[in-house]
Amino acid sequence: MNIDSHILNGKKHIHFIGIGGSGMFPLAQILHHEGYYLTGSDNNPSDTLELVKSLGIPVMMGQKKENIEGADLIVHTAAIMADNEELIAAKASGVPVVERSELLGLITHRYQNAICVSGTHGKTTTTSMLTQILLHANLDPTAVIGGKLPSIGGNGRAGKSQTMVCEACEFVDTFLKLYPDTAIILNIDEDHMDYFKTMDNLIASFHKFCELTTNLIIANGDDPEVAKALIGIDKKVITFGLTDKNDYYAQNIVMHEGKIHTTFDLMHKGELLGNLDLYVPGKHNVTNSISACVAALNAGATFEQVKAGLAEFKGAGRRFELLAVKNGITIVDDYAHHPAEIKVTLDAAKAMNFKRVIAVHQPFTYSRTKLHLDYFADVLSIADIVVLSEIMGSREKNTYNIYAKDLADKIDGCLWFPTFDEIADYVVSIAQEGDLIITLGCGDVYKAAKKIINKL
Structure with missing residues (x-):
């Protein structure tokens, strides 16, 4: 990563261009919680912008060059066009300017256990499940989620612990800007091929993501493309899936007819850990939930806390x-x-x-x-x-x-x-x-x- 990982050190006033974006608000929450003085601008009123204001963060409507005055770090979303007056002024100011995904990477660097959830499918659901379990276990995580989690009233929260949960999106190699301590790899499928061009390139990016991980990789052992990404990786790997070749796997899966309710036994190397209730549909979500359970157990939750936390999860916004x-x-x-x-x-x-x-x-x-x-x-x-x-x-x-x-x-x-x-x-x-x-x-x-x- 080419951005100085210590760029936040010594900064006092951080300005967000486009602070009302759903991806910007959780980052603003975290930095506000850490004691930074924040300001922001946006063009459109929104529910998220009202949440920003409720934290006491000053927001300027309209994106003008004078908005950046006094800032010693400026953040913008990828959606801000190059001809935006405020962004042009920011880049000419001599103050460091970072894109939202780069700031997310900088924030993951500050946590002892940044759990970064990657994969072509299921990131938001799994990140939400894991956050719900960690909250139930009183492990007080910081979270950045790609959808709304009802129990936190939004898509992010600032916790007091050293555990952070966030989505790691592969689009244009965004996830290579993160500092994962624990990486979850749910699956690898052909997507964003306008950028990656070939499946080999996509797998190579996931391989680099694994190389960035410092502590533990939790990988779908049933996915052949994930197996290719792990070739040559010398890190601790725990596998999960629906077959008993994995370290953690499901048995006795029962989908209750006419209900969004599945039950299954969670197994660990042939031993029954216990039966789990899942209130989001489909076998793919059984797989997703196992990865969240493994990450939570490794973060310090007990099986009983995992079971109760998972049962509380009724889905993320826009996910069934x-x-x-x-x-x-x-x-x-x-x-x-x-x-x-x-x-x-x-x-x-x-x-x-x-x-x-x-x-x-x-x-x-x-x-x-x-x-x-x-x-x-x-x-x-x-x-x-x-x-x-x-x-x-x-x-x-x-x-x-x-x-x-x-x-x-x-x-x-x-x-x-x-x-x-x-x-x-x-x-x-x-x-x-x-x-x-x-x-x-x-x-x-x-x-x-x-x-x-x-x-x-």
């Missing part, structure tokens, strides 16, 4: 989040946006024995949609009825000549609509008592779910 039950129709929202995530989510939904599963999917980025077009069609077809929105391009332009219609044409009976209002009208017109409606995607498809609820 139950939004409403109206007229006998269940509405759920999920962040799944990669075909592998959609598959496990829809498999879990189908296993609950609803009358029908109606999937509303917003494809995210043209490159991913083009690359995985047939894969998306296959996994979405698990649902009984599929409805698509237009593709959300995000950071891309449609140089791929790909449209929602191209995906819809590959799925039996699939319809697509340009607006969420049209989607909501159609879904409400066909929904019946006993159905599950699930919105899927990492963009703003949750807005369609809210419109459906209002119309029901």
Whole structure:
């Protein structure tokens, strides 16, 4: 990492450009808790911005060059454009300027046990589970989560212990800016290939992440790509999974029909540790929960605390989040946006024995949609009825000549609509008592779910 790991030392006034961002607020919470004087700016009012203000942090609306006055360290989000007046002034000021992911790395360096949760799928759920368990065990962790955890009322908290839990995102190698003491590797799957280009490059990045880890690697022993990333790594490794070749594994998995409730026995090298209750759906979440249990046990929690803490966890925001039950129709929202995530989510939904599963999917980025077009069609077809929105391009332009219609044409009976209002009208017109409606995607498809609820 090319940023001085001691850059926070001696700093008094830290200024955040875009302080209302969901990724910025937990970092502001932590530094405010540590006694730094913070200021911030943002362009748009939001619930998060109100939380920032409630801490007594001064916030300037609008991003102007004078906002940075007096700061001896300036932080900005990756979303701030290069022509932003405040960012231009910051870079010209001679004061150190860091991007949000770099600041997260600097903060992990300050903890004796920074537990960094990596993997293509399941990071937010696992980080949330682990935080919930550590809180129940009174281990008072600091946490930075990619979604909202209801028990902490947001996506981050500042704890008093030397344990920190955070997501380690592989996108553009962001996780290589962290200082992990304990690393969790949930899985490695083909994603962000516009950046990585090849699977070998992606695996090589996870290998570098393992090399950065100082204490312990908790790795999915059932994932062949994870095994490749670990080749040549001379660190303590604990494996987890669903098969008895792992150090920790599940046996006697029971998914209770018509409920979001799974029970299983947690085994350690052939010995039964005990039975666990899990209130998020799918076998993939059994795997995720085992990794969280292992990390919590290694952080000092007892098995009884792990069991009780896991049972308290009812999901993170936008991760199979139950939004409403109206007229006998269940509405759920999920962040799944990669075909592998959609598959496990829809498999879990189908296993609950609803009358029908109606999937509303917003494809995210043209490159991913083009690359995985047939894969998306296959996994979405698990649902009984599929409805698509237009593709959300995000950071891309449609140089791929790909449209929602191209995906819809590959799925039996699939319809697509340009607006969420049209989607909501159609879904409400066909929904019946006993159905599950699930919105899927990492963009703003949750807005369609809210419109459906209002119309029901």
